[in-house]
Amino acid sequence: MTSHTRLAALAICAAGCFTPLVALSHAALIEAETAQAVRLHAFYDTGEPMSHAQVIIYAPDNPVSAWGQGVTDRDGRLEFVLGPETGRWSFQVRQSGHGAMVHVEVGDDAPVVTATSSAQSWGQRLVMVALVGWGALGTALFALARRKGRDASA
């Protein structure tokens, strides 16, 4: 749990102590948390996207076994949320018997990173990986107290 999460949880608990029970019983909590996300874009040097290419992801703490996998969309893009592990994440993109591997170093204070992988001569495969939505915003908690119950008791 991050410090932001702890603070937010503490705030909610404190608020609960001073809120009438009837109101609390109708409260709805929506938890939204930003996380480190990756946007991958795979295409050929002609600009043609690597549509529906297989993407296999390897985490820093286990580079042998796949951490996750997915398929690029028709524009050659795939977005997903990384795990908390820091270090070298590897992304293998394969299509029609050809592939490319790119690596991204992710640290605690990692900036947006772009990596490319290319092949020699004709039909070069280019894969760009960028970290987006880095979790600087921490955790946001929203407490929405419906006033219906309180209004009814009024």
Place this chain on the structure above:
Amino acid sequence: MAQGVYDKYYNSSYDRKALPMIRFCLLATVATFASFTAQAGSLTLFASGEDLATEGFNAPKLTKDGWALEFNRITATFDQITAWQTDPPFMAEGPEISGVALPFDGPFTVDLVDADDADRVALATVDAPAGHFNALSWALVPGDDGFSLVLEGIARKDGQEVSFTLRSTDSVAHACGEYLGDARKGFVTEGGEADLEITLHLDHLFGRADKAEDDEMNLEAIGFEPFAAGGEFELSLEGLHLGHVGEGHCYDFAH
């Protein structure tokens, strides 16, 4: 040797009180060497022409100009082979690789048609330090017969059947990145076994009928039509980029 040292000290005027210490030292030495041995694993290198070599070009995987090919033999000679541990990972964007090098003795001449169930032919196994071998350099070189690559077989199309032999004397060096395939390869662990693969993509030579005509590979591939008369032909490998590591690419250059 160890026993000789033991006897020398035991039979000499050396104080027998030192015997336990000598014994301890000998055991420590043996343990040290055993430890080094345990830290090393092995790395086996394979070569493959994939199923296109072992099974040939059959529908729908005909050549780009519609020929079915059956190979009697595909002999290739590989030399100057070195597996590498590179950090940052080598991305096959140039000829130079730097890192921890593990050379293989060569040359190796193999028939890629006479392969195992996984379409691979073993070249050699060497002791290796632990780590990820994520790059491979190798060269296709002329063998004892003067040819680096020989493809011999039968081609069929529309009731026509021709025998062919394609031979190349070209030397092509390759600097390859990480092996790409269904599983990552090259991870040597203590006492473990790992492997790497040199892969020749024959569809870069003949093209593929099951791919689009304007596919980059088909645009560059020779196809079989230039050899349709049958017989023996000299083959240039320039610009074909046959050499891969699985589906991973290599930087290749005339050698």
